[in-house]
Amino acid sequence: xxxxxxxxxxxxxxxxxxxxxxxxxxxxxxxxxxxxxxxxxxxxxxxxxxxxxxxxxxxxxxxxxxxxxxxxxxxxxxxxxxxxxxxxxxxxxxxxxxxxxxxxxxxxxxxxxx
Amino acid sequence: xxxxxxxxxxxxxxxxxxxxxxxxxxxxxxxxxxxxxxxxxxxxxxxxxxxxxxxxxxxxxxxxxxxxxxxxxxxxxxxxxxxxxxxxxxxxxxxxxxxxxxxxxxxxxxxxxx
Numbered sequence: 423x424x425x426x427x428x429x430x431x432x433x434x435x436x437x438x439x440x441x442x443x444x445x446x447x448x449x450x451x452x453x454x455x456x457x458x459x460x461x462x463x464x465x466x467x468x469x470x471x472x473x474x475x476x477x478x479x480x481x482x483x484x485x486x487x488x489x490x491x492x493x494x495x496x497x498x499x500x501x502x503x504x505x506x507x508x509x510x511x512x513x514x515x516x517x518x519x520x521x522x523x524x525x526x527x528x529x530x531x532x533x534x535x536x
Numbered sequence: 537x538x539x540x541x542x543x544x545x546x547x548x549x550x551x552x553x554x555x556x557x558x559x560x561x562x563x564x565x566x567x568x569x570x571x572x573x574x575x576x577x578x579x580x581x582x583x584x585x586x587x588x589x590x591x592x593x594x595x596x597x598x599x600x601x602x603x604x605x606x607x608x609x610x611x612x613x614x615x616x617x618x619x620x621x622x623x624x625x626x627x628x629x630x631x632x633x634x635x636x637x638x639x640x641x642x643x644x645x646x647x648x649x650x
């Protein structure tokens with residue numbers, strides 16, 4: 423069965439600092455990979471996705487993620503964090519069939535210090 | 537703007553009553569929609585897959601008779617929590633995949649059973 427591990431439950435960074443959120447997955451093949459952001463009491467917004475091709479994916483709000491097959495990882499990065507980036511971030515995997523039935527990690531809460 | 541609308545955004549109900557949550561795709565048709573449940577400070581867990589014109593597919597451990605799903609049209613899926621109890625209190629989120637793009641999430645419904 424597929425699974426997603428986000429090893430960091432809570433990360434605190436200073437505004438302007440760089441950010442990396444870790445995500446590792448377990449899947450029989452190369453899945454579709456996603457990063458979502460959730461503000462308190464809200465739904466999820468897609469930051470970026472990887473299906474195939476270039477392993478460095480650019481997303482919205484200045485985020486990027488790199489797929490590393492050898493490490494089964496899909497880490498999210500941002501070079502300079504803004505206070506508005508404070509939220510919960512979820513990594514997710516989906517079947518390469520494109521069904522969009524997703525398995526989510528437990529999430530990483532990001533706090534930003536002004 | 538939102539492409540998937542979920543209503544209500546929050547609801548409080550008495551124990552033993554039923555609550556209906558709607559999920560609508562606003563500008564596209566979705567033959568499949570997904571219902572997730574999110575406990576406080578935890579990840580999203582897939583409850584069921586809603587299929588237009590056929591029965592929903594439930595994940596293991598989800599009570600079909602408690603969580604009734606109806607996919608009445610290509611733009612509407614409903615989740616009815618029947619005979620709700622306090623342990624059903626949670627955040628429920630739907631998603632609707634738009635072909636070849638992404639799965640869009642509703643805003644979520646905070647259910648509190650008292």
